[in-house]
Amino acid sequence: MKLFGIQFQDGGYTLVELLVVIAIFSILSMGLVVAVNPVNNLRKAADAMVINDISALARGAEAYANSHNGFYPATLEDLRLSDEVRLAEDSPLGYSPYVYVAFPSGCVTGATCTSITIVGEQKAQKFVATPFLRFESQTGKTCHVVTVSSLCPL
Numbered sequence: 001m002k003l004f005g006i007q008f009q010d011g012g013y014t015l016v017e018l019l020v021v022i023a024i025f026s027i028l029s030m031g032l033v034v035a036v037n038p039v040n041n042l043r044k045a046a047d048a049m050v051i052n053d054i055s056a057l058a059r060g061a062e063a064y065a066n067s068h069n070g071f072y073p074a075t076l077e078d079l080r081l082s083d084e085v086r087l088a089e090d091s092p093l094g095y096s097p098y099v100y101v102a103f104p105s106g107c108v109t110g111a112t113c114t115s116i117t118i119v120g121e122q123k124a125q126k127f128v129a130t131p132f133l134r135f136e137s138q139t140g141k142t143c144h145v146v147t148v149s150s151l152c153p154l
Contacts, residue, residue, distance in 0.1 A: 043123040046092035050120040050133060053091070053098065054142065057118050058135040060085035065137070068110040072137065076100035076118075078109045096121045099148050103138075119148050 057076070063084045065072045073079040076098060091097050099119040107113035115138040122131050122144065130144035136152050143152035 040125050043125075046095060047122045047124045047127065049092050050095065050122060054118055054120045054133050054135055057085060057098070057100075058137070058142065061116055061118070061137060064110070070114070071107075071110050072102055072113040072116045074102045074107055074109040074113050091120060095123065119145075 057079065060082070061072055061079055061084070064079060064082050067084075073082060079085055079100070099117075101117050102113040103115045103117075104112070115136070117137070118135045120133045122133055127144060130146055132145050132148055132150070133142065134145045134148075134150070134152055135142045139152060141152040145152065
């Protein structure tokens, strides 16, 4: 049979021809998966959630301090129980829980806590060198740092 000037066998394709086509499609699909990198795209989405959560928690903590004479909640749970944060933000699945620290240590919610830090983990490839997002109430800064206890640069 001849179609568009190409001679085809009457019996269809041979096994070798089918295997070659399957191999070509396999190579192309693997290249596409590598180019798209779905794992990193999922991490980017989760990292965006972390950024939004840390921002919401920071705004809630600042609002709490404004209504409590400049004093912050002692724990993340105290902040969540207040009316300043509408949603109970939890870290994305597979990420470390958010780290909330009030200063000075042992301070009392709404009475003696003068500053806080909130830290969340970031996992996308672009955050390999600085895998934690940190908010500091004392400086008002949010930055990426190397460890949970690292301070934002001045």
